[in-house]
Amino acid sequence: AAATAALGHVQAVGRHTHALLRGAAEADECEGAGAGPEHELVAALQLRVSALLTQGALCMCFALSRFDQAQQALEAARAIQQSLLPPGGVACGGGACSLQRGRALTLDTAGKVARYSGKLTEAEALLREALQLWRDSGDEGGAAA
Numbered sequence: 001a002a003a004t005a006a007l008g009h010v011q012a013v014g015r016h017t018h019a020l021l022r023g024a025a026e027a028d029e030c031e032g033a034g035a036g037p038e039h040e041l042v043a044a045l046q047l048r049v050s051a052l053l054t055q056g057a058l059c060m061c062f063a064l065s066r067f068d069q070a071q072q073a074l075e076a077a078r079a080i081q082q083s084l085l086p087p088g089g090v091a092c093g094g095g096a097c098s099l100q101r102g103r104a105l106t107l108d109t110a111g112k113v114a115r116y117s118g119k120l121t122e123a124e125a126l127l128r129e130a131l132q133l134w135r136d137s138g139d140e141g142g143a144a145a
Contacts, residue, residue, distance in 0.1 A: 007064070010056035011073055017049045046080050047102055053077035054106045057113065067117045074110045081106060097137050104133035 057073035060066040081103045111126035134140075 007056055007060050007066075007069070010052060011069070011076075014049050014053040014056070014073065014076055017045070043084055046084055047099060050077040050080040050102055050106065053080070054102075054109050058109050061109075061113045061116060067113060070113045071110070071117075074106060074113065077106045078103075078110070100133055100137040101139055104130045104137065104139070107133065 053073045054077045057070040057077070060073065061070040081099060084099055107126050107130035111123045111130060114120075114126055115123035
């Protein structure tokens, strides 16, 4: 019961933080704030929130067999990561590598959740996409996982 409550809290924190950070990013856009320090801070926080959701999903899936909740947390993490992508995708360099590795980890986790949910075709597609991101980022350790 305590683990379920803790994971529910992780999901709530992820949702609320994403909403707050998305609001801050939209306000920056309206004010014409570009890639200044505040924008970089918001992006870094969003990336950390997506990592928290990904790790929470992993626990929901494997420790508690809560596949639907894990899928929801991963969808939220992927939405955050998608919002951070520049137009035209990510070329790995600087902070973009962190985003690319985060996306790869989230896709890898989503693939594992799909596999354990019996969605083998979906799992294969997600795992292949994750593998390509790991390779593109030059992270051999991630690609080996």
